[in-house]
Amino acid sequence: MLEGMMMNRPLLVSSIIDYAADVHPGTDIVSVTEDGLHRYGYGDARKRILRLANALRDLGVKPGDRVATLAWNGYRHFELYYAIAGIGAVCHTINPRLFAEQITYIVNHAEDTLLFFDLTFTPLVEKLSPGFPKSLRYVAMTDRAHMPASSLSGLLCYEEVLASGAPDLTWPELDENAACALCYTSGTTGDPKGVLYSNRATVLHALFVLPACAKALQNGRRVLPVVPLFHANAWGLPYTAPIAGAALIFPGAKLDGESLFALMDSERVTGGWGVPTVWLGLLAEMQKRGRKPNALTDVLTGGSAAPLSLIETFERDYGIDIVHGWGMTEMSPVGTTTRLGPQDAGRPLAERVDIKSRQGKRIFGVELKLVGPDGETLPHDGEATGELFVRGAAVVRGYYKGEQAEGRGLDADGWFGTGDVARITPDGYLIVVDRTKDLIKSGGEWISSIELENHAMGCQGVAHAAVIAVPHDRWGERPLLVVVKGKDADPCKDSILAQLGDKLAKWQLPDDVVFVDELPLTATGKISKLVLRAKFSDYKLSG
Secondary structure, three states: OOOOOOOOOOOOOHHHHHHHHHHOOOOEEEEEEOOEEEEEEHHHHHHHHHHHHHHHHHOOOOOOOEEEEEOOEOHHHHHHHHHHHHOOOEEEEOOOOOOHHHHHHHHHHHOOOEEEEOHHHHHHHHHHHHHOOOOOEEEEOOOHHHOOOOOOOOOEEHHHHHHHOOOOOOOOOOOOOOEEEEEEEOOOOOOOEEEEEEHHHHHHHHHHHHHHOOOOOOOOOEEEEOOOOOOHHHHHHHHHHHHHOOEEEEOEOOOOHHHHHHHHHHOOOOEEEEOHHHHHHHHHHHHHHOOOOOOOOEEEEOOOOOOHHHHHHHHHHHOOEEEEEEEOHHHOOEEEEOOOOHHHOOOOHHHHHHHHOOOEEEOOOEEEEEEOOOOOEEOOOOOOOEEEEEEEOOOOOOOHHHOOOOOOOEOOOOOEEEEEEEEEOOOOEEEEEEEOOOOEEEOOEEEOHHHHHHHHHOOOOEEEEEEEEEEEOOOEEEEEEEEEEOOOOOOOHHHHHHHHHOOOOHHHOOOEEEEOOOOOEOOOOOEOHHHHHHHOOOOOOOO
C-alpha cells in the first residue's frame, strides 16, 4: 500500500464549538428559561463551556466518567454537551419520559458520577434518588436566585459551579474513538440498551447530515429543535447547526402548539425538527390563527411515519416544505432524508406529497440493504419487501457493556438489523412498510399498519389514528383502527370505513373502529403500540 502524505488529526466534538466560536461567533443561541429568554452567540457559549469544563475537572470528573443530564432543550444543556465531551468524559442524556424504574436502571447501569437536572425535574430526582448510586452528586441547572428548596444532600448550583472554573483551557487531544455521549434506547422488551457514541462517529455524522439537509442548515437559518436533546442527540442538531452557522432556538419545556407558534413567530424561526405528533399540534394552532409562523419555511419530521394528510396540508395550505427523515438511536441517528431534485419541481402536489411520504434516500456514510426471511439479500426494485439492515461509520456495532437487544445485532457481514420492514426503489427511496412487530398477518397476507394509519389520518373528522392487530378465529389477525376524533367532529365507524374503502382493498380494511380520547405516547413521542395492544388484548372481533 502506498500511504498518503496527509496529516492525521483526530475528529473531536470539541473542535466543533471551537470552529463555531471562530467562524460564527455572533450566531444566536436562544433559550426559553425559568427567567424568560436567554440569548448569546457561539463565541460567548464557548467561553462558558471552557469554564464549565474546568469546573467539571475540579469536581473530579475524569476521562470516561459518565455525567448525566435530565433536562429540556436549553443553553445550559447545550453547554454540557461540549464541556463533558471536551474533557474526555461521556454525556449521558436521560429521557425524563421513561418509567421511573427505567430511569433508575440506566443511572445505575451507566454508573453516573454527576447528575445535572432542570428545575422542573427536582421532584422526580428527589423521588428517585434513594435508588441511585450513593456516590452520585447533583447539580441544579439554574442560578442561585432560582435554587430550589430540596432534600437532595449537597445540591450544587450550575451557575456557581460554572463560575468556579478557570476561564482558559486547551482541550486535551483525545483519541477520536473515545466515547463522548451515551443514550439509552427505550425498547418495548427488556431493559433499555445503551448506545455509546464516539467522537469520531459524532463528528462524521454531523458532516454526513449537512449536505442531506442543506436547505435547513446554513448560515442565517434559525432552527428550532423540538426533538429533545435527551433523545438521540437531538438528531445531531447540537453538532450540525454550529458547523453550518445556523442559529439554535431552544423551546424549553413547553412543546404545545400554541407555545411553539409564539416562539417561532417572535424569533423568526425558519425551520423546525420534531416528531409528527408535534407538527399535528402546531398545525392545529396554525389553523386556529389562520396563518403560519411568519418566517417558517421548512420542517423535518421523523421518529415515525408522517401522515400524508399532514404533509399535504403543510405544503398546500402554508407553503411549508416537509422533509421526511428516518433513522434510529443506533445510527447517531439520521439515516435517510427526502430530497426532491430539480426534475421533481414541476410535479403535481399529489405526486410530490407521495414522494415525501417515503422515508427518503440514504445520507452519505450510510448503506442500506434488504434481507429476506431466509437471509438472502433482496433487490432494490421497489417491490421486494424485507428487513432493513444498515451499515456505516456512525452505526453501532454493539450495546454498552455488551448488552443484547432482542432482534437487534450484526449479521455475519457486519450489517445492523433495524427491525424495520421496508422496500427500496430503483432510484434509492426507502419506504418503511412497518416495524416487524407491528405488521398484521391476516390469512397469510401482510397488512401494513403504517399504510392504514396514513389513510385513516386523511379521513374527515379524524385527528389521530393508530392500527394494531387483534386475534381473529379465522384469519389469525385482523386490523383494529383506534381513532381520536377531531375537535367539534363526530365521525362514525361507517363513515370512516366508507372513506377508506376508496383507497384500500376490502381485505385490508379494519374490521372495527374504536374511539378514544387520546392515544398513548412513548417516551420519544411516538404512538405506543405496546400500550394499545395491552389495552385491547381481550378485544373480540365479530365474524
